Structure formats: structure tokens, C-alpha cells
Amino acid sequence: MVTQIVNECYRPLVQGLLRAQKGKLSINMAGTLTEQLARYGYHEVLNGLRRLAKRGSVEFLGSAKYHAFLPLLPAAEVRRQIMLNNRVNRHYFGNAYRPKCFFSPEIAFSARLAKEVRNEGFASMLVDEVGYNGTLQAVPHDRLFALPRLADFALVPRSRRLSEYFGQAYARSLTTLNPYLEAEFSGKKYMASAIDGETFGHHRPGMEKVLYAMLRRHAEKLVTVSELVACAREREEREFLPCTWSSDPEAVRNGIPYQRWNHPDNPIHRMQWDFTRLALREIGKLDPKKPATKKARRELDAGLNSCHYWWASARPWWSLEMLERGAWHLHETLAHHPDVSSASKRRARKLYDTIIHQGFDWQRTGYVRKLNEMAEPWRTVPLRVRTPAHWFNQIVLEFESEMRQAARNLEYEKAAMWRDAVIRLRKGFDVYDVVHAVDQLHAVRTIPAAESFLTRKKHPKFAQEHYLPVGAKVLERERRKLEKGRG
Numbered sequence: 001m002v003t004q005i006v007n008e009c010y011r012p013l014v015q016g017l018l019r020a021q022k023g024k025l026s027i028n029m030a031g032t033l034t035e036q037l038a039r040y041g042y043h044e045v046l047n048g049l050r051r052l053a054k055r056g057s058v059e060f061l062g063s064a065k066y067h068a069f070l071p072l073l074p075a076a077e078v079r080r081q082i083m084l085n086n087r088v089n090r091h092y093f094g095n096a097y098r099p100k101c102f103f104s105p106e107i108a109f110s111a112r113l114a115k116e117v118r119n120e121g122f123a124s125m126l127v128d129e130v131g132y133n134g135t136l137q138a139v140p141h142d143r144l145f146a147l148p149r150l151a152d153f154a155l156v157p158r159s160r161r162l163s164e165y166f167g168q169a170y171a172r173s174l175t176t177l178n179p180y181l182e183a184e185f186s187g188k189k190y191m192a193s194a195i196d197g198e199t200f201g202h203h204r205p206g207m208e209k210v211l212y213a214m215l216r217r218h219a220e221k222l223v224t225v226s227e228l229v230a231c232a233r234e235r236e237e238r239e240f241l242p243c244t245w246s247s248d249p250e251a252v253r254n255g256i257p258y259q260r261w262n263h264p265d266n267p268i269h270r271m272q273w274d275f276t277r278l279a280l281r282e283i284g285k286l287d288p289k290k291p292a293t294k295k296a297r298r299e300l301d302a303g304l305n306s307c308h309y310w311w312a313s314a315r316p317w318w319s320l321e322m323l324e325r326g327a328w329h330l331h332e333t334l335a336h337h338p339d340v341s342s343a344s345k346r347r348a349r350k351l352y353d354t355i356i357h358q359g360f361d362w363q364r365t366g367y368v369r370k371l372n373e374m375a376e377p378w379r380t381v382p383l384r385v386r387t388p389a390h391w392f393n394q395i396v397l398e399f400e401s402e403m404r405q406a407a408r409n410l411e412y413e414k415a416a417m418w419r420d421a422v423i424r425l426r427k428g429f430d431v432y433d434v435v436h437a438v439d440q441l442h443a444v445r446t447i448p449a450a451e452s453f454l455t456r457k458k459h460p461k462f463a464q465e466h467y468l469p470v471g472a473k474v475l476e477r478e479r480r481k482l483e484k485g486r487g
Contacts, residue, residue, distance in 0.1 A: 006042050009201040009208075014048035016212050017057060023215030026225045027058050027197065028103040031065035031088035038092060046092050053096035059224035060089065062099035062122055069261050069306040071110040071242060072273065077280060077304075078116045101125060101225040105306055107158060107194060107245035108258065111147055114155070124154035124229045126194055131240040134253035136160055141189040143234040154229045155240060158194040163245075164443040166211075167195040169204040172411045174213050180444075181218070190228055194245065260313040261306060266371075268312045268358055272326070275351045279303065279333045282344050292337045303329030312359070314371040320359050327355045382428035383438065389468035390478050393453045396422055398441055400463040401450040419462075426466040454479050 017025070027049070037045050052058035064070055064081035065088060073081075082102075089097045102117045102125035109127045117125050124144075132139035137160075145155040162184070164170060171177035184191060200208040215222065223231070242257040251259045262269050279300050286293040308326025311319035331352040334340045362368050384392050403418035421437035424430050430437060441447065453459075454475070459467075 002036055002040055002042075005198055005202050006037070006040075006045060008205070009198050010037070010042070010045045013197070013200055013208055013211075014045050014052070016208060017052055017215075018048055020057070020212055020215045022219035023057065023222045024219075024224050024227070025058055025222075026061055026101065028061040028063050029089055029093075030063055030067055030105075031085040032067065034088050034092050050093045050096045053093065059101075059226055060093065060097050060099050061101050061103040061126075061225070062086065062117075062120075063103045064105055066301045066305055067105045067307070068304040069106065069108055069258070069309060070104050071108050071113045071258065072262055073304070074280065075112075075116050076284075078113065079120060081304075082117070082120050101156070101229070103194075106261075106310075107243075108261075108306075109240065109244070110242045111239070114147055114150060114153060118150055118153040122153075124156055124225060126158055126192065126225070127155045127240055128243050128245045128247065129157045129160055130247050130249050130252050131155075131243040132157060134241055135249050141184075141191050143236050144229065144232045145240065146235050146237050147239065148237050151235070151237060154232075154235060156192050156225055156228065158245060159191045160245075161443055162191050162193045163195050166193060166207065167199050167204075168440065168443065169199075169207055170414070170440075170444045172206065172210060172414065173409055174210065174217055175409050176405075176411065177210065177214070178217075190223075190232070192225070192228070260315060260317070261309040263313060263315070266313065268323070268355060268362075269309060271351055271355050271358070272309055272312060272330075275327065275330045275348070275355070276304065278344065278347060278351070279330050282334055282340055286337065286339055290339075292339075296333045296337050296340075299329050300333040303327075303333060314362065314368045316372040318363075318368045320363055323359045324356055327352045380431055383425055383430050383436075384428055384468060389470045390453055390475065392425070393463075393467045393470065394448055394450075395425070395438060395441070396463050396466050397450045397453055397456070397459075398445070398447055399425075399437070400460050402441070402444065403462075404460075422462075422466050452482065454482050 029049070034046065037043075049058060053060060062082060063085050064078070065085035066081060068077070068081050070078050070081065086097075086099070089099075100123045102120075102122040104113060104117070104125060107126055107128050109125070109131055114125060129139045130136060132145075139157045141157075141159070145157065146153060147155070162180075165177060165180065171180070196203065200211055241252050243252050244258060244260075246260065247257050248259065251257060256263065262273060264270075283293070283296060283300055286296070288294070288297070303326055305326070308322045311317055311322035331348050334345055334348040362371075383395070387395075399418045399422045403415045403422075406412070406415035406418060421430075421440070424433070425437060
């Protein structure tokens with residue numbers, strides 16, 4: 001897997017950035033990734049990143065070495081994860097590694113974590129825009145933010161829409177991206193995108209070309225995070241809500257910001273975190289110099305990665321294999337150390353067995369599917385059923401507009417995606433989609449953007465074939481309401 005991603009993403013990305021000469025990026029290298037690249041001999045990638053950093057084209061961000069979910073860990077473990085990450089990256093990147101901004105894995109945020117990060121010497125950290133007030137696209141992009149009593153520590157909100165343009169490959173050319181950028185950046189504004197680096201070439205083949213084109217075309221507008229912090233004069237003090245880069249706005253407002261890692265109604269999550277706390281507590285009692293403790297600590301580090309909690313959410317993501325792997329690492333942390341009490345070892349074995357038994361039970365009985373439906377019950381009802389016909393038809397028009405625009409830009413894969421989305425909506429098959437097509441539409445445009453279905457005189461043939469019937473009386477009534485609203 002490392003070889004595949006190096007060849008599809010890391011190697012060509014670094015080479016492309018070295019050739020670009022223009023533009024700037026901020027990059028997070030988790031210490032475990034840095035170590036893997038070194039272990040498998042990909043020193044040209046590491047050397048290239050070091051050259052880019054020395055040239056000023058790349059700014060390294062700080063993070064947690066083992067991709068741990070930091071807001072739910074004790075302060076001592078947060079500090080340790082940051083320290084280990086800094087140590088590894090300084091070893092391989094030398095003085096080129098001077099992080100000033102912090103990237104929390106999953107962009108997971110809490111006020112307590114922000115305080116710990118600032119105490120570790122960082123000047124800023126990324127936070128998702130949903131933390132501003134529990135809604136999307138509400139944060140003003142003409143200022144930075146700071147928590148009360150942490151005025152010297154900047155919060156930099158990440159734009160989900162801009163990130164989706166890259167992450168979901170909605171913009172496969174500057175022809176598509178530029179109109180959006182021009183609309184969003186009227187006046188003195190900034191916008192931060194934060195996505196997986198593997199988007200470019202691995203997850204989304206060809207997207208690296210869009211990145212290079214943007215570096216050439218918009219180089220003078222691109223800054224690193226620390227440069228943004230340095231030049232942004234206005235900073236508003238306000239509380240930010242706990243959140244992650246995938247938190248559902250409603251869940252944030254309801255006080256469940258980490259629903260995919262620690263949902264209060266998920267018994268597997270509760271057992272995972274009981275297990276985590278047990279392992280952390282017991283490892284803290286052991287002599288760190290003993291070989292057995294060092295081995296146990298390596299198992300715990302692997303068990304603290306955020307992935308197995310995420311795959312246990314079943315809202316909608318689920319993997320029994322990842323569930324078992326995380327639980328086994330936590331079990332092995334305690335199982336073989338001679339100084340761990342028999343009671344703690346028995347407790348660890350019971351937690352492991354119960355987690356695995358519960359996971360198999362959920363999978364056998366179909367409860368995983370039920371959990372997904374319980375999380376968002378509206379998704380089990382087709383859009384054509386739960387919306388008025390004229391609303392549905394407006395959505396069809398929006399999709400049709402995106403389809404034709406993509407085809408004009410020679411983005412035929414995207415055009416086919418929008419075409420198929422209309423067909424699935426009309427047939428009611430949208431209930432089977434993990435990511436709803438209308439969510440994708442919201443990510444790329446403000447609705448309505450197309451001409452109104454209620455007032456349009458001439459309708460595209462493709463759209464007409466997929467409209468829901470609207471009675472003449474209903475149509476006239478809605479038209480009058482629209483006109484009255486305009487007045």
C-alpha cells in the first residue's frame with residue numbers, strides 16, 4: 001500500500017511541487033508516515049519535502065505522531081504525541097521542520113486541546129468552520145479567531161466547501177474552479193482548504209494537475225497558515241464549539257461533536273474508551289525503561305490511532321476487521337507485561353472479548369444497518385417522497401445545469417455523475433447512497449442557482465423527463481407566493 005501511494009501520489013506530488021517554483025502549501029506529515037517512507041527507502045520524497053520547506057514553498061504543520069483522537073485523551077498523552085511527532089520529523093527534516101500551526105488529526109477540536117497545543121509552543125491551529133456556531137458557511141472569512149483567555153493563539157477555520165471542491169474532485173480544471181474563487185474572494189478575504197494529501201493522484205487521479213495549475217495561476221494569492229496568521233490583523237475572541245472536519249452540524253449543536261469516534265448511544269464506543277483509559281492508566285504505572293514496557297507502549301501507540309473508533313461508529317462506516325485490530329492492540333498492551341496485575345489483564349481480556357462479540361452480533365443481526373438508519377432516518381425516505389414536487393423539480397434543474405457545465409468543460413466523468421444522480425433521484429434509489437447527491441450539490445453551489453422551475457418558460461428535455469407532476473393549481477399558487485416574496 002505504501003508503494004502504491006508513493007507512486008500514485010507522494011513521489012509525483014513532490015516532483016511537481018519542485019518544478020512549480022511558485023505557490024505555497026502547508027503540509028502535515030504524521031511521524032508514522034515519515035518513518036514508513038524512511039523504512040521503505042523513499043528518501044527522495046523526504047529529501048524533496050525538506051528542499052521545498054527550505055525554499056519556502058512548503059510549511060510543515062505540527063500534529064500527533066500516531067494519529068490519535070486528541071480531545072478525548074489526557075493532557076499528558078497529548079503532549080507526548082506532539083513531542084514524538086516533533087522528534088521524528090526533526091530527525092528527518094532537520095531545521096526545515098519548524099511548525100507554527102497545529103493540525104489535530106481529524107481536525108478534532110476542543111478548547112482544552114487548544115490550550116495544550118498553545119502550551120507546546122504553537123501559534124495557531126486549524127479548526128473546522130462548523131465550530132463557529134454549529135452551522136456551515138456562516139463563519140466570516142475577513143478575520144481570524146481566538147478563544148477567550150487565549151488571545152495570542154489563532155484559530156484558522158477550514159472551509160468545507162472549498163475543501164470539497166478538491167477532495168471530491170468537483171473542480172477538475174481552473175475553468176471550473178476560477179468562477180467559484182472569484183465569487184468567494186470578493187474583497188479582502190481568506191479561505192483555508194484542508195484535505196488529505198493523497199487526494200492528489202491516489203484518491204482522485206488527475207487532481208494533481210489542478211493543484212499545479214492553481215500554483216501557477218494564483219501563486220500570489222497563496223500563503224501558508226503561519227503567513228496568514230502573521231498578516232491577518234483582525235482577530236475576534238469567541239468560544240468555538242467542539243468539532244471535527246466531518247462533524248454533522250446538528251450533532252455539534254446537540255453536544256455530540258465526536259459522534260463517529262465516541263457516540264453516547266454506542267456501547268462499542270463506550271467499551272473502546274473504557275479499554276483505552278485502562279491501558280493508559282496501567283501503562284502510566286510501569287517503569288518506562290524496562291523492555292517489556294517499551295514493547296507495551298508500542299502496542300498502546302498503535303491502539304490509540306483514531307481509526308478503529310471511527311470504523312465502530314456504523315453511522316455509516318463499519319469495519320469489523322478494524323474494530324478487532326484496535327482492540328487487539330489495547331489487549332496486547334497489558335497482556336504480557338509482568339508488572340501488570342492479573343485483575344487488569346483479566347479486565348483487558350474481557351473487554352476485548354466483549355467488543356468482538358458485540359461486533360459480530362451487530363453484523364450477524366443486521367444491527368449495523370439499523371444504526372445507520374437510526375442516525376439519519378430521513379435518508380430512508382426517497383427525496384421525491386419527502387419534498388414537494390416543485391422543490392424536487394428545482395433540484396433536477398440544478399443537477400441538469402451542473403451536468404451541462406461539466407460537459408462543456410470536458411469533465412465527462414463529473415457530467416455522468418450528475419446525470420446518474422438525477423436518474424437515481426427520480427427512481428427513488430437515493431436511499432441507498434452513503435453520500436446523498438443533494439449533499440454533493442450543496443457542496444458546489446448555493447441553491448437555487450439555476451433559473452426557477454416555477455417561472456421558467458422553456459425546460460431542458462432531460463430535466464422534463466425526470467420531473468414530478470405538479471398540478472396546475474399548485475403551480476399557480478406557488479408562482480404567486482414566489483412573486484409575492486420578490487415584492
